[in-house]
Amino acid sequence: MSSNTRQKMIEITARLVQAKGYHGTSLNEILQKSDAPRGSLYFHFPGGKKTLVLEAMKAGIEEVSTAVKSSMENSDDPAEGVMSNYQVLAQAMKESNYQMGCPVSSVVLDMPDIESELAEICREAYNLWNEVYYGAFVKAGIEPERALRLAKTVQAASEGAILMARSEQSIQPIEDIGKEMADMVSHVAGQKTQQ
Amino acid sequence: MSSNTRQKMIEITARLVQAKGYHGTSLNEILQKSDAPRGSLYFHFPGGKKTLVLEAMKAGIEEVSTAVKSSMENSDDPAEGVMSNYQVLAQAMKESNYQMGCPVSSVVLDMPDIESELAEICREAYNLWNEVYYGAFVKAGIEPERALRLAKTVQAASEGAILMARSEQSIQPIEDIGKEMADMVSHVAGQKTQQ
DNA sequence: CTTACTATGATGACCGGTCTATATTATATG
Protein backbone atom coordinates (compact mmCIF):
# COMPACT_ATOMS: atom_id res chain seq x y z
CA MET A 1 0.00 0.00 0.00
CA SER A 2 2.79 2.41 0.97
CA SER A 3 0.46 4.92 2.54
CA ASN A 4 -0.05 8.19 0.81
CA THR A 5 -0.12 9.93 4.19
CA ARG A 6 3.64 9.93 4.20
CA GLN A 7 3.87 11.40 0.73
CA LYS A 8 1.24 13.98 1.50
CA MET A 9 3.12 15.08 4.59
CA ILE A 10 6.31 15.46 2.61
CA GLU A 11 4.68 17.60 -0.04
CA ILE A 12 2.94 19.83 2.45
CA THR A 13 6.09 20.20 4.50
CA ALA A 14 8.08 21.12 1.42
CA ARG A 15 5.65 23.88 0.61
CA LEU A 16 5.44 25.22 4.15
CA VAL A 17 9.18 25.22 4.70
CA GLN A 18 9.75 27.12 1.49
CA ALA A 19 7.06 29.58 2.45
CA LYS A 20 8.00 30.20 6.07
CA GLY A 21 11.33 28.59 6.78
CA TYR A 22 12.20 25.81 9.17
CA HIS A 23 11.32 27.53 12.42
CA GLY A 24 8.25 29.18 10.97
CA THR A 25 6.73 25.85 10.06
CA SER A 26 4.96 24.05 12.88
CA LEU A 27 4.09 20.40 13.11
CA ASN A 28 0.57 21.36 14.05
CA GLU A 29 0.07 23.11 10.75
CA ILE A 30 1.59 20.23 8.82
CA LEU A 31 -0.69 17.83 10.64
CA GLN A 32 -3.76 19.93 10.09
CA LYS A 33 -3.07 20.49 6.40
CA SER A 34 -2.23 16.81 5.94
CA ASP A 35 -5.41 15.86 7.73
CA ALA A 36 -3.40 13.29 9.63
CA PRO A 37 -3.13 12.40 13.29
CA ARG A 38 -0.15 13.22 15.39
CA GLY A 39 1.03 9.67 15.80
CA SER A 40 1.35 9.12 12.07
CA LEU A 41 4.05 11.72 11.85
CA TYR A 42 6.30 10.00 14.33
CA PHE A 43 5.57 6.66 12.79
CA HIS A 44 6.62 7.74 9.30
CA PHE A 45 9.37 10.06 10.47
CA PRO A 46 10.84 8.68 13.67
CA GLY A 47 13.32 11.52 13.93
CA GLY A 48 10.49 14.06 14.18
CA LYS A 49 10.55 17.43 12.54
CA LYS A 50 14.16 17.23 11.43
CA THR A 51 13.65 13.98 9.57
CA LEU A 52 10.45 15.14 7.97
CA VAL A 53 11.98 18.37 6.73
CA LEU A 54 14.99 16.46 5.47
CA GLU A 55 12.76 14.23 3.37
CA ALA A 56 10.85 17.22 2.08
CA MET A 57 14.08 18.92 1.08
CA LYS A 58 15.37 15.82 -0.66
CA ALA A 59 12.22 15.65 -2.71
CA GLY A 60 12.44 19.31 -3.63
CA ILE A 61 16.11 19.09 -4.52
CA GLU A 62 15.47 16.17 -6.83
CA GLU A 63 12.62 18.01 -8.50
CA VAL A 64 14.76 21.08 -9.16
CA SER A 65 17.59 18.91 -10.34
CA THR A 66 15.58 17.18 -13.02
CA ALA A 67 14.07 20.48 -14.11
CA VAL A 68 17.48 22.05 -14.58
CA LYS A 69 18.81 18.98 -16.34
CA SER A 70 15.86 18.95 -18.66
CA SER A 71 16.29 22.61 -19.54
CA MET A 72 19.99 22.27 -20.25
CA GLU A 73 19.81 19.00 -22.16
CA ASN A 74 16.93 19.94 -24.41
CA SER A 75 18.93 22.70 -26.02
CA ASP A 76 22.38 22.42 -27.52
CA ASP A 77 23.03 26.11 -26.99
CA PRO A 78 23.77 26.60 -23.26
CA ALA A 79 22.54 30.19 -23.31
CA GLU A 80 19.19 28.99 -24.54
CA GLY A 81 19.18 26.36 -21.85
CA VAL A 82 19.80 28.93 -19.16
CA MET A 83 17.03 31.13 -20.45
CA SER A 84 14.57 28.27 -20.56
CA ASN A 85 15.59 27.34 -17.06
CA TYR A 86 14.74 30.79 -15.77
CA GLN A 87 11.42 30.63 -17.55
CA VAL A 88 10.54 27.37 -15.86
CA LEU A 89 11.46 28.94 -12.55
CA ALA A 90 9.30 31.98 -13.25
CA GLN A 91 6.31 29.84 -14.02
CA ALA A 92 6.78 27.69 -10.94
CA MET A 93 6.92 30.75 -8.73
CA LYS A 94 3.88 32.33 -10.29
CA GLU A 95 1.85 29.15 -10.00
CA SER A 96 2.69 28.79 -6.34
CA ASN A 97 1.85 32.39 -5.52
CA TYR A 98 5.55 33.06 -5.06
CA GLN A 99 5.87 30.57 -2.25
CA MET A 100 7.88 27.87 -3.99
CA GLY A 101 11.34 28.76 -5.17
CA CYS A 102 14.42 27.05 -3.88
CA PRO A 103 13.93 24.09 -1.55
CA VAL A 104 17.10 24.77 0.42
CA SER A 105 17.64 28.53 0.66
CA SER A 106 15.11 29.09 3.43
CA VAL A 107 16.80 26.38 5.46
CA VAL A 108 20.27 27.78 4.78
CA LEU A 109 19.15 31.09 6.25
CA ASP A 110 17.43 29.38 9.16
CA MET A 111 20.18 27.08 10.32
CA PRO A 112 23.11 28.57 12.18
CA ASP A 113 24.53 25.18 13.13
CA ILE A 114 26.43 24.21 10.05
CA GLU A 115 27.20 20.77 11.37
CA SER A 116 23.68 19.45 11.10
CA GLU A 117 22.45 16.95 8.59
CA LEU A 118 20.12 19.60 7.25
CA ALA A 119 23.03 21.90 6.46
CA GLU A 120 24.92 19.06 4.84
CA ILE A 121 22.15 18.39 2.37
CA CYS A 122 22.00 22.07 1.47
CA ARG A 123 25.66 21.97 0.50
CA GLU A 124 25.10 18.87 -1.59
CA ALA A 125 22.17 20.46 -3.36
CA TYR A 126 24.16 23.47 -4.50
CA ASN A 127 26.93 21.21 -5.75
CA LEU A 128 24.49 18.97 -7.55
CA TRP A 129 22.87 21.83 -9.42
CA ASN A 130 26.19 23.46 -10.16
CA GLU A 131 27.44 20.32 -11.81
CA VAL A 132 24.56 20.31 -14.23
CA TYR A 133 25.40 23.79 -15.42
CA TYR A 134 29.10 23.04 -15.38
CA GLY A 135 28.70 19.98 -17.57
CA ALA A 136 26.65 21.87 -20.12
CA PHE A 137 29.13 24.73 -20.27
CA VAL A 138 32.15 22.50 -20.70
CA LYS A 139 30.31 20.61 -23.38
CA ALA A 140 29.78 23.92 -25.16
CA GLY A 141 33.52 24.46 -25.27
CA ILE A 142 34.03 26.75 -22.33
CA GLU A 143 37.25 26.06 -20.48
CA PRO A 144 36.68 24.21 -17.20
CA GLU A 145 37.83 26.88 -14.80
CA ARG A 146 35.65 29.49 -16.40
CA ALA A 147 32.76 27.08 -16.72
CA LEU A 148 32.84 26.45 -13.00
CA ARG A 149 32.68 30.14 -12.15
CA LEU A 150 29.96 30.67 -14.69
CA ALA A 151 27.93 27.79 -13.29
CA LYS A 152 28.11 29.24 -9.80
CA THR A 153 27.08 32.62 -11.12
CA VAL A 154 24.06 31.32 -13.00
CA GLN A 155 23.05 29.41 -9.91
CA ALA A 156 23.56 32.34 -7.56
CA ALA A 157 21.71 34.76 -9.79
CA SER A 158 18.72 32.47 -9.90
CA GLU A 159 18.71 32.20 -6.11
CA GLY A 160 18.74 35.97 -5.89
CA ALA A 161 16.08 36.25 -8.56
CA ILE A 162 13.83 34.05 -6.45
CA LEU A 163 14.25 36.34 -3.46
CA MET A 164 13.43 39.43 -5.48
CA ALA A 165 10.50 37.82 -7.23
CA ARG A 166 9.07 36.72 -3.91
CA SER A 167 9.53 40.16 -2.47
CA GLU A 168 7.96 41.97 -5.41
CA GLN A 169 5.38 39.27 -6.09
CA SER A 170 6.33 39.44 -9.74
CA ILE A 171 8.25 37.35 -12.25
CA GLN A 172 9.79 40.46 -13.74
CA PRO A 173 13.10 40.10 -11.88
CA ILE A 174 13.42 36.49 -12.99
CA GLU A 175 12.84 37.42 -16.60
CA ASP A 176 15.26 40.32 -16.50
CA ILE A 177 17.99 38.41 -14.73
CA GLY A 178 17.45 35.36 -16.92
CA LYS A 179 17.92 37.47 -20.00
CA GLU A 180 21.15 38.95 -18.68
CA MET A 181 22.55 35.61 -17.63
CA ALA A 182 21.72 34.02 -20.97
CA ASP A 183 23.47 36.90 -22.64
CA MET A 184 26.49 36.42 -20.45
CA VAL A 185 26.66 32.71 -21.17
CA SER A 186 26.40 33.23 -24.88
CA HIS A 187 29.10 35.87 -24.69
CA VAL A 188 31.50 33.55 -22.89
CA ALA A 189 30.64 30.59 -25.08
CA GLY A 190 31.16 32.72 -28.17
CA GLN A 191 34.55 33.85 -26.96
CA LYS A 192 35.80 30.35 -26.38
CA THR A 193 34.26 28.75 -29.42
CA GLN A 194 35.30 31.10 -32.18
CA GLN A 195 38.99 30.56 -31.59
CA MET B 1 21.62 60.11 27.46
CA SER B 2 19.58 57.96 25.10
CA SER B 3 20.41 54.59 26.58
CA ASN B 4 22.69 52.29 24.73
CA THR B 5 20.47 49.39 25.68
CA ARG B 6 18.27 50.18 22.73
CA GLN B 7 21.18 50.26 20.33
CA LYS B 8 22.61 47.09 21.76
CA MET B 9 19.31 45.29 21.30
CA ILE B 10 19.12 46.40 17.70
CA GLU B 11 22.59 45.16 16.89
CA ILE B 12 22.08 41.82 18.56
CA THR B 13 18.73 41.36 16.91
CA ALA B 14 20.19 42.17 13.52
CA ARG B 15 22.80 39.48 13.95
CA LEU B 16 20.39 36.88 15.27
CA VAL B 17 17.80 37.47 12.58
CA GLN B 18 20.40 37.15 9.86
CA ALA B 19 21.69 33.99 11.45
CA LYS B 20 18.41 32.22 12.18
CA GLY B 21 15.59 34.13 10.55
CA TYR B 22 12.61 35.85 12.11
CA HIS B 23 10.93 32.85 13.65
CA GLY B 24 14.18 31.29 14.72
CA THR B 25 15.10 34.29 16.81
CA SER B 26 13.52 34.41 20.25
CA LEU B 27 13.08 37.40 22.48
CA ASN B 28 14.59 35.42 25.32
CA GLU B 29 17.83 35.02 23.44
CA ILE B 30 17.90 38.68 22.48
CA LEU B 31 17.29 39.62 26.10
CA GLN B 32 19.92 37.29 27.41
CA LYS B 33 22.57 38.39 24.91
CA SER B 34 21.68 42.04 25.49
CA ASP B 35 21.91 41.50 29.21
CA ALA B 36 18.66 43.40 29.59
CA PRO B 37 15.37 42.72 31.32
CA ARG B 38 12.16 42.01 29.55
CA GLY B 39 10.59 45.35 30.42
CA SER B 40 13.27 47.30 28.64
CA LEU B 41 12.45 45.66 25.35
CA TYR B 42 8.82 46.69 25.42
CA PHE B 43 9.76 50.12 26.64
CA HIS B 44 12.10 50.76 23.73
CA PHE B 45 10.05 48.82 21.20
CA PRO B 46 6.38 49.11 22.13
CA GLY B 47 5.34 47.03 19.14
CA GLY B 48 7.30 44.06 20.44
CA LYS B 49 9.25 41.68 18.27
CA LYS B 50 7.98 43.06 14.99
CA THR B 51 9.07 46.59 15.80
CA LEU B 52 12.43 45.49 17.09
CA VAL B 53 13.19 43.41 14.03
CA LEU B 54 12.04 46.26 11.83
CA GLU B 55 14.53 48.59 13.46
CA ALA B 56 17.27 46.01 13.17
CA MET B 57 16.54 45.58 9.49
CA LYS B 58 16.52 49.31 8.87
CA ALA B 59 19.93 49.62 10.44
CA GLY B 60 21.30 46.74 8.39
CA ILE B 61 19.80 48.06 5.18
CA GLU B 62 21.39 51.44 5.72
CA GLU B 63 24.74 49.84 6.44
CA VAL B 64 24.68 47.81 3.24
CA SER B 65 23.50 50.81 1.31
CA THR B 66 26.42 52.99 2.31
CA ALA B 67 28.85 50.16 1.68
CA VAL B 68 27.58 49.63 -1.85
CA LYS B 69 27.55 53.36 -2.54
CA SER B 70 31.08 53.67 -1.29
CA SER B 71 32.29 50.82 -3.49
CA MET B 72 30.64 52.19 -6.59
CA GLU B 73 31.56 55.82 -6.09
CA ASN B 74 35.18 55.25 -5.23
CA SER B 75 35.88 53.83 -8.65
CA ASP B 76 35.03 55.40 -11.99
CA ASP B 77 34.98 52.03 -13.69
CA PRO B 78 31.71 50.29 -12.71
CA ALA B 79 33.23 46.84 -13.16
CA GLU B 80 35.89 47.69 -10.65
CA GLY B 81 33.21 48.99 -8.33
CA VAL B 82 31.27 45.75 -8.55
CA MET B 83 34.37 43.71 -7.84
CA SER B 84 35.26 45.80 -4.83
CA ASN B 85 31.73 45.46 -3.61
CA TYR B 86 31.93 41.69 -3.69
CA GLN B 87 35.23 41.86 -1.85
CA VAL B 88 33.71 43.93 0.92
CA LEU B 89 30.91 41.41 1.15
CA ALA B 90 33.33 38.52 1.33
CA GLN B 91 35.23 40.09 4.17
CA ALA B 92 32.06 40.91 6.09
CA MET B 93 30.88 37.34 5.84
CA LYS B 94 34.19 35.90 6.87
CA GLU B 95 34.47 38.21 9.86
CA SER B 96 31.01 37.27 11.07
CA ASN B 97 31.60 33.54 10.70
CA TYR B 98 29.26 33.54 7.73
CA GLN B 99 26.34 34.74 9.78
CA MET B 100 25.99 38.26 8.44
CA GLY B 101 25.13 38.67 4.80
CA CYS B 102 21.96 40.33 3.67
CA PRO B 103 19.78 41.96 6.33
CA VAL B 104 16.55 41.24 4.52
CA SER B 105 16.80 37.90 2.73
CA SER B 106 16.19 35.77 5.79
CA VAL B 107 13.04 37.75 6.48
CA VAL B 108 11.88 37.51 2.87
CA LEU B 109 12.03 33.74 3.15
CA ASP B 110 10.38 33.75 6.56
CA MET B 111 7.39 35.95 5.87
CA PRO B 112 4.55 34.49 3.87
CA ASP B 113 2.27 37.45 4.51
CA ILE B 114 3.41 39.91 1.94
CA GLU B 115 1.22 42.66 3.31
CA SER B 116 3.19 43.21 6.46
CA GLU B 117 5.38 46.18 7.24
CA LEU B 118 8.32 43.81 7.38
CA ALA B 119 7.73 42.68 3.81
CA GLU B 120 7.32 46.26 2.67
CA ILE B 121 10.75 47.25 3.93
CA CYS B 122 12.31 44.27 2.19
CA ARG B 123 10.93 45.50 -1.10
CA GLU B 124 12.25 48.98 -0.45
CA ALA B 125 15.69 47.64 0.40
CA TYR B 126 16.06 45.81 -2.89
CA ASN B 127 14.97 48.91 -4.77
CA LEU B 128 17.33 51.10 -2.83
CA TRP B 129 20.35 48.92 -3.58
CA ASN B 130 19.33 48.45 -7.18
CA GLU B 131 19.25 52.19 -7.72
CA VAL B 132 22.83 52.54 -6.59
CA TYR B 133 24.03 50.06 -9.21
CA TYR B 134 21.68 51.49 -11.79
CA GLY B 135 22.99 55.00 -11.30
CA ALA B 136 26.59 53.89 -11.65
CA PHE B 137 25.89 51.90 -14.80
CA VAL B 138 23.98 54.70 -16.50
CA LYS B 139 26.77 57.07 -15.59
CA ALA B 140 29.16 54.69 -17.32
CA GLY B 141 27.21 55.03 -20.54
CA ILE B 142 25.06 51.93 -20.44
CA GLU B 143 21.60 52.50 -21.81
CA PRO B 144 18.95 52.76 -19.08
CA GLU B 145 16.96 49.65 -19.89
CA ARG B 146 20.03 47.48 -19.96
CA ALA B 147 21.45 49.18 -16.89
CA LEU B 148 18.35 48.29 -14.93
CA ARG B 149 18.55 44.62 -15.85
CA LEU B 150 22.23 44.57 -15.12
CA ALA B 151 21.70 46.17 -11.74
CA LYS B 152 19.16 43.55 -10.79
CA THR B 153 21.50 40.82 -11.92
CA VAL B 154 24.46 42.09 -9.93
CA GLN B 155 22.21 42.38 -6.91
CA ALA B 156 20.66 38.94 -7.36
CA ALA B 157 24.02 37.27 -7.90
CA SER B 158 25.35 38.74 -4.69
CA GLU B 159 22.32 37.48 -2.78
CA GLY B 160 22.91 34.03 -4.17
CA ALA B 161 26.62 34.26 -3.45
CA ILE B 162 25.79 34.93 0.18
CA LEU B 163 23.67 31.80 0.36
CA MET B 164 26.39 29.65 -1.16
CA ALA B 165 29.12 31.16 0.96
CA ARG B 166 27.11 30.55 4.09
CA SER B 167 26.40 27.01 3.05
CA GLU B 168 30.02 26.21 2.19
CA GLN B 169 31.49 28.33 4.96
CA SER B 170 33.86 29.82 2.42
CA ILE B 171 34.29 33.07 0.55
CA GLN B 172 35.22 31.21 -2.61
CA PRO B 173 31.76 31.50 -4.20
CA ILE B 174 31.69 35.22 -3.55
CA GLU B 175 35.07 35.69 -5.18
CA ASP B 176 34.19 33.56 -8.17
CA ILE B 177 30.83 35.15 -8.74
CA GLY B 178 32.22 38.62 -8.16
CA LYS B 179 34.83 38.05 -10.83
CA GLU B 180 32.22 36.87 -13.31
CA MET B 181 29.89 39.75 -12.61
CA ALA B 182 32.65 42.30 -12.92
CA ASP B 183 33.57 40.74 -16.23
CA MET B 184 29.99 40.95 -17.37
CA VAL B 185 29.68 44.58 -16.39
CA SER B 186 32.88 45.52 -18.15
CA HIS B 187 31.71 43.65 -21.22
CA VAL B 188 28.41 45.52 -21.35
CA ALA B 189 30.02 48.86 -20.55
CA GLY B 190 32.61 48.28 -23.26
CA GLN B 191 29.91 47.50 -25.82
CA LYS B 192 27.99 50.67 -25.14
CA THR B 193 30.94 52.98 -24.76
CA GLN B 194 32.94 52.24 -27.85
CA GLN B 195 30.21 53.30 -30.22
C1' DC C 1 -0.92 -13.08 15.87
C1' DT C 2 1.85 -9.91 13.64
C1' DT C 3 2.85 -5.96 11.04
C1' DA C 4 1.54 -1.38 9.45
C1' DC C 5 -0.70 2.39 10.41
C1' DT C 6 -4.12 5.47 12.69
C1' DA C 7 -5.81 8.02 16.57
C1' DT C 8 -5.66 10.58 20.93
C1' DG C 9 -3.96 13.25 24.27
C1' DA C 10 -0.46 14.18 28.11
C1' DT C 11 3.95 16.48 28.88
C1' DG C 12 7.15 19.92 29.85
C1' DA C 13 9.69 23.50 27.64
C1' DC C 14 9.45 27.73 25.58
C1' DC C 15 7.03 31.31 23.02
C1' DG C 16 5.69 36.49 22.71
C1' DG C 17 3.26 39.67 25.37
C1' DT C 18 1.51 42.11 29.60
C1' DC C 19 1.75 43.74 34.07
C1' DT C 20 3.28 46.26 38.21
C1' DA C 21 7.07 47.88 40.88
C1' DT C 22 11.39 50.12 41.27
C1' DA C 23 15.39 52.76 40.07
C1' DT C 24 17.58 56.54 37.62
C1' DT C 25 17.86 60.86 35.50
C1' DA C 26 16.19 65.44 33.97
C1' DT C 27 13.65 69.43 34.75
C1' DA C 28 11.15 72.73 37.36
C1' DT C 29 10.30 75.46 41.36
C1' DG C 30 11.07 77.71 45.83
Next chain:
DNA sequence: CATATAATATAGACCGGTCATCATAGTAAG
Protein backbone atom coordinates in the same frame (compact mmCIF):
# COMPACT_ATOMS: atom_id res chain seq x y z
C1' DC D 1 21.13 74.99 46.52
C1' DA D 2 17.45 71.87 47.82
C1' DT D 3 13.57 69.58 46.91
C1' DA D 4 9.40 68.17 44.20
C1' DT D 5 7.82 66.23 40.01
C1' DA D 6 7.87 64.04 35.83
C1' DA D 7 9.99 61.46 32.26
C1' DT D 8 12.93 57.72 31.26
C1' DA D 9 14.48 53.26 31.93
C1' DT D 10 15.26 48.89 34.38
C1' DA D 11 13.62 44.73 36.62
C1' DG D 12 11.30 40.46 36.66
C1' DA D 13 7.14 37.82 37.78
C1' DC D 14 3.35 36.09 35.27
C1' DC D 15 -0.08 34.69 31.58
C1' DG D 16 -2.25 31.99 27.99
C1' DG D 17 -0.90 29.70 24.13
C1' DT D 18 1.86 26.81 21.18
C1' DC D 19 5.81 24.14 20.46
C1' DA D 20 8.00 19.32 19.47
C1' DT D 21 7.98 15.02 21.53
C1' DC D 22 6.35 10.80 23.08
C1' DA D 23 3.41 7.06 25.39
C1' DT D 24 -0.35 4.42 24.68
C1' DA D 25 -4.23 2.43 22.61
C1' DG D 26 -7.08 1.32 18.66
C1' DT D 27 -7.72 -0.59 13.84
C1' DA D 28 -7.11 -3.00 9.62
C1' DA D 29 -5.20 -6.54 6.83
C1' DG D 30 -2.55 -10.57 5.66
